[in-house]
Amino acid sequence: MLSVFRYKKLNEQALTLIEVMVAVTIFSIISVALFMLLRSGISVRDRLVQDSGEHQAAYLGLDRIARILENNVAFSIDNAGILGDKESLEAYSVIFDYAQGYSKILHVSFSFSDGDLSVTYTDPITTDTIKRFDLFEDIEDINFYYFSSSE
Numbered sequence: 451m452l453s454v455f456r457y458k459k460l461n462e463q464a465l466t467l468i469e470v471m472v473a474v475t476i477f478s479i480i481s482v483a484l485f486m487l488l489r490s491g492i493s494v495r496d497r498l499v500q501d502s503g504e505h506q507a508a509y510l511g512l513d514r515i516a517r518i519l520e521n522n523v524a525f526s527i528d529n530a531g532i533l534g535d536k537e538s539l540e541a542y543s544v545i546f547d548y549a550q551g552y553s554k555i556l557h558v559s560f561s562f563s564d565g566d567l568s569v570t571y572t573d574p575i576t577t578d579t580i581k582r583f584d585l586f587e588d589i590e591d592i593n594f595y596y597f598s599s600s601e
Contacts, residue, residue: 511567511585518543518558537562542574556580 465473521544522532532541539560546553557572566587573579 459598472523507586514585515560521545534560535589545571560585 519532519541523542523544532539534540539562541556541558542555544553545556545558550572555574557574559570559572561568561570567585568582569585570582573580
């Protein structure tokens, strides 16, 4: 029986331990490189998804502000109907309520504080607050700059 094993060993070419170790090392290096590439790709994708969500929230918020200012109601020729300073902006605007199927003029206040923008709809006759919400609540970091035309 011993002679059978010797005969096979002499006639067959087997891999040495060094060759197996080199092959395993090369396979491990390639596997780790592919894993790192996959992990960095997933983290980049996650950041892009988060950034696109914030951009979409900012776009929708600014679009809402633009619609409110476009539908501004001026009560005189000399007054544009928009009053404001660094902390707030107020206007009377036509607000469309598509769910209820009507539109009406409301007093709209924008309040800027600590990187947040809150919007308040108030009935101009009864001064009751109809709705108040934060416009950019889904955005982590937003800055508002004030430019005065009188300065």
